[in-house]
Amino acid sequence: MKILFLGDVVGRSGRNAVISQLPKLREEWTLDFVVVNGENATSGMGLSGSHAKALLEAGVDVLTLGDHAFDQKDMMTFIASEPRVLRPINFSKAAPGVGARVFTATNGRKILVAQVLGQVFMKRPFDDPFSALDGLLKQYPMGGQVQASLIDIHCEATSEKMAVGHFCNGRASLVVGTHTHVPTADAMILPGGTGYLTDAGMCGDYHSVIGMEKAEPLRRFITGMPKERFTPANGEATLSGVYIETDDRTGKTTRIEPVRQGGSLQSQGPT
Numbered sequence: 001m002k003i004l005f006l007g008d009v010v011g012r013s014g015r016n017a018v019i020s021q022l023p024k025l026r027e028e029w030t031l032d033f034v035v036v037n038g039e040n041a042t043s044g045m046g047l048s049g050s051h052a053k054a055l056l057e058a059g060v061d062v063l064t065l066g067d068h069a070f071d072q073k074d075m076m077t078f079i080a081s082e083p084r085v086l087r088p089i090n091f092s093k094a095a096p097g098v099g100a101r102v103f104t105a106t107n108g109r110k111i112l113v114a115q116v117l118g119q120v121f122m123k124r125p126f127d128d129p130f131s132a133l134d135g136l137l138k139q140y141p142m143g144g145q146v147q148a149s150l151i152d153i154h155c156e157a158t159s160e161k162m163a164v165g166h167f168c169n170g171r172a173s174l175v176v177g178t179h180t181h182v183p184t185a186d187a188m189i190l191p192g193g194t195g196y197l198t199d200a201g202m203c204g205d206y207h208s209v210i211g212m213e214k215a216e217p218l219r220r221f222i223t224g225m226p227k228e229r230f231t232p233a234n235g236e237a238t239l240s241g242v243y244i245e246t247d248d249r250t251g252k253t254t255r256i257e258p259v260r261q262g263g264s265l266q267s268q269g270p271t
Helices: 011-028 049-057 075-081 129-139 158-167 215-223
Strands: 002-006 033-037 062-064 100-104 110-117 148-154 174-178 195-197 239-246 253-261
Touching: 002 011, 002 148, 002 174, 011 033, 011 049, 011 239, 033 110, 033 148, 049 062, 049 075, 062 110, 110 129, 129 148, 129 158, 148 158, 158 174, 174 239, 195 239, 195 253
Parallel strands: 002 033, 033 062, 110 148, 148 174, 174 195
Antiparallel strands: 002 239, 100 110, 239 253
């Protein structure tokens, strides 16, 4: 199976880049399934129902969220009626929606997609991500009733993302990090056949401070005092993420390639 994962979509620039470029990439790379983290797609904070619809209509198969899952209030009701949007599996048990689901890719193949929040340096405590994933991966083992499985680990600490990758080694097709908006250079296949990338980066304008217009973050760093709200930068966006190919029989990743398309970063992707 050929799977594309794109990192955090930030603001209008990121949304427009995904909507305009994804249909072409699906065709050129003959993609079977596309997962996109959309939790900063609406004004840099959360995801609205209308923006979720636009991304899904552009060819996204599943949208994952994160710690800003419900910053846009209409997502509270939208997620209950749209199974293709996932909030973190270890979010509040009272939250609407679910954190993992099995989806159907091309040719009827099944893929498990899940998102989990980390605990280190996060603003509020979340349930243990390791125990949440353990039960899920025991229920859907690689080479079993699903042909592939993808875990989006949404957290601050690179060490915690790496720990989740090793914890899932041999039990998931791909573990990919989101949340910090900066792509890492460690795309690899772990010994058990799990594809891994510490952070997918963002789909947004990299002439910014992690996707936000530079002036206000710089002011806060220099003076220690806020003056305005952060607003997303609206220059040309780079699509950032990871491409993998998996073995339908075993669920293992056989190829992994970083993805950078458009905008400021050097172009990368499957050839």
